[in-house]
Amino acid sequence: MRIAPLDGLNETEHAPSVVASYGLGLDSTVMIARWLADPSSRDFELSELALVCAMTGHESQATISAVTRLILPMLTAHSVRLIQVARSQRRTTRAGAGVVVLDDSRSPSRLYADGVYTLGHEMISAATLPQLGGKRLCSVHAKGDALDPVIARITKGRPYRHAVGFEADERSRSDKDRLHDTALRTGWYPLQDWGWTRRDCSQYAMELLAEDIPKSCCGFCPFAMSSAAGRDQVIARYRREPLLAADALFLEYVARSINPSQTLIVGSSLADLITGAGLQEADALFQTRLDTCEWSLYEVRRVVRPGKDGGRGITARSLRVMATGTRGNMAEQLAAQPGQRVRGPDGIVRHILRDRSAGRTDHLFVAAPSGPQSKQRSGFEQWWQEATGEGLF
Structure with a gap:
């Protein structure tokens, strides 16, 4: 069935003057909750507000439960518009092709958190993992690429403020976000206007909702595991939700099979973390999935291309499903x-036929779960020939 671009949007709604990105986590939840509970905290009518939420998949059940129980009823009581969207394929267009509207309602009753084409689908297909640092392309692809065409459609060419839940200690993130301002879009960061840190947000959530809002992130988020404290929180989440851990283990295993250096934890691995924490149920679920899923045989080649003038080079890869x-x-x-x-x-x-430790190339065969697609970078065969002296395939 072909899904028309942005089919499901309520086209009878007027253009909002405020659009808020709702990531389901503590900061954006508190920003929205305060607007609902304290009219003095905002300078707009709630009828002028639209919340947009991109479902990436792999969300914690604890987060889904908290938002469903605590926030959706508030949105319904105040008739606030919530638009839930997702990607239906890897690439989307500005016109909205590849974006699915899961729900557009002023009385939302559930979260469609499973998404459609999830970030995990993207990672498995490419046999890779989200990367620390840089532009957080995982978020750009799974969230921004789905939200941008929706926001453009609902604002109908009129100016709007785009509210994002960056708290007071995240000035660098808001500075980067402002670079995306246009003649129509003005980035807005209410938590920073209020001077609220994450600690303030947590305190407000406890006062207003009588419970904290769990951190929102994919179950395999490397950013969440980049510190000792973060890893402790991840382990606690995995104890409550072993299936979330098993999914993350599977993703790491596929990527690691193709490239041994790819893990979700720098200098270690999620597999080691889970083994060390004694999460036997998660490991059992993971092993069962390995035993029952479809597998493929892969040929993997890599060549390191030296950078120009001594600059940083690139590593090009050829992956073939055999x-x-x-x-x-x-x-x-x-x-x-x-x-x-x-x-x-x-x-x-x-x-292993070639190892980069003895040159600039890797060449190996490996059996791993199916999902990664045959793909190689343009120009790869010429580079391979130059590096190895082997004839073109």
């Missing part, structure tokens, strides 16, 4: 491939 079947069948086919058979510290068996 066969697909059961886990046992792919293990048999891997055993028939050339190369040195090596079981890595991660427990994954690879047949």
Whole structure:
């Protein structure tokens, strides 16, 4: 079934003067809750407000439960418009192709948090993981690419303020966000206007809602695991929701099979974290998924391209799906491939023909769960020939 771009939006609604990005987490939830509970905190009527929420998938049930129980009834009581959207494919367009409207209501009763084409789908397809630092492209793709065409459609070419829940200690994030201002869009950061830090937000949530709002993030978010305190919180969440941990383990396993250096924790791995924390239920769910899912045999080649004038180079990759079947069948086919058979510290068996430690190239075969797509960078074969002296394939 073909889904028309932005099908499901209520086109009879007037253009809002304030659009708020709702990420379901503590900061944006408190920003919205205060507007509802304290009219003096805002300079607009609630009828002029639209909340937009991009569902990336892989959200904690604790977050979904808290928002469903505490916030959706408030939105309904105040007749606040909530638009829930998601991607239906990897790439979207400014016109809205690839974006699905899950719900557009002033009386929302549920969150469609499973999404459609999730961030996990994107990561598995590319056999990669979200990267720390930089532009947080995972958020740009899974949220921004879904929200931007929706916001453009509902504001109907009229000026609007775009409220984002950056708290007082996140000035660098709001400074970056202002770079996206246009003649129509003006970034606005109410929590910073109020001088509220995350601690203030947590205190307000307890006072108004009688409970805190759990952190909103994908179950495999490397940013959430980038500190010792963050990892402790992740472990606690995984104890309550072992399936969330199993999904994250699976994602890391697929990416790590293709590239051993890819893990969700710098200098370690999520697998090690979960083993060390004794999360046996999560590991059992993960192992069952490995045993029952479809597998493929992959050929992986990489070549390091030196940068110009001594600058940073790039690593180009060629990934080829050679066969697909059961886990046992792919293990048999891997055993028939050339190369040195090596079981890595991660427990994954690879047949290695070339190792970058002895040059600028990697060449290996590996069996791993299906999902990654055959793909190689433009110009790869020429670069491979230059680096190895081998003829073009």
